[in-house]
Amino acid sequence: MQCTEHSHNFKDITGMRFGRLEVIRYIETNHLRRPIWECKCDCGTIKNIDGLHLRQGTALSCGCLHREITIKRETTHGMTGSAPYNSWRGMLNRCENHNDPRYKDYGGRGITVCGEWHDFQKFWNDMKDSYTQGLTIDRIDVNGDYCPDNCKWSTQKEQANNRRNNHLLSYNGTILTLAQWADILGINYDTLRSRLKRGWSVERALTTGVCA
Numbered sequence: 317m318q319c320t321e322h323s324h325n326f327k328d329i330t331g332m333r334f335g336r337l338e339v340i341r342y343i344e345t346n347h348l349r350r351p352i353w354e355c356k357c358d359c360g361t362i363k364n365i366d367g368l369h370l371r372q373g374t375a376l377s378c379g380c381l382h383r384e385i386t387i388k389r390e391t392t393h394g395m396t397g398s399a400p401y402n403s404w405r406g407m408l409n410r411c412e413n414h415n416d417p418r419y420k421d422y423g424g425r426g427i428t429v430c431g432e433w434h435d436f437q438k439f440w441n442d443m444k445d446s447y448t449q450g451l452t453i454d455r456i457d458v459n460g461d462y463c464p465d466n467c468k469w470s471t472q473k474e475q476a477n478n479r480r481n482n483h484l485l486s487y488n489g490t491i492l493t494l495a496q497w498a499d500i501l502g503i504n505y506d507t508l509r510s511r512l513k514r515g516w517s518v519e520r521a522l523t524t525g526v527c528a
Contacts, residue, residue, distance in 0.1 A: 363379075
């Protein structure tokens with residue numbers, strides 16, 4: 317219908333539709349001197365809505381549309397809150413959230429997440445076939461970015477061994493991280509680290525019994 321001038325000096329929008337809303341009648345003018353209209357949503361809900369919100373397009377339903385969009389966004393992949401989803405969120409935070417305590421070692425060093433992986437579904441499509449429960453996302457090259465060619469799922473131990481600040485020890489022609497030597501020799505990691513800090517040689521630290 318054509319808008320007509322209302323007796324209160326604003327246009328009568330009775331009968332007009334705004335998204336899912338049909339305007340039924342004028343209710344009152346609020347404290348901001350804006351008309352409030354009684355509207356019926358397609359879902360059947362009756363709600364009073366500020367005319368400005370109707371005209372600006374910020375009110376398109378009784379609220380059901382926003383709920384549907386939110387539910388759809390959260391359930392498209394059905395994995396919100398899962399371990400892979402949390403691993404993906406952590407990856408983004410480390411690289412892009414300046415308030416994340418780990419940012420300095422990731423985004424602060426120029427490590428980025430490839431554009432496609434900002435969408436969880438695309439990330440999951442690339443990585444789901446190799447995922448096993450308990451694993452977290454890890455980079456093959458610790459100085460490289462998060463992208464399909466440079467990422468794999470790893471255990472916490474593998475993650476620890478892949479840190480760029482790992483202490484590498486060479487003994488008898490074999491180079492391993494401190495954590496790897498500790499695992500192989502059955503010596504507590506902190507014990508080995510303490511020995512080296514006290515000035516022990518690598519050979520002594522690795523070959524001395526646990527009770528030393």
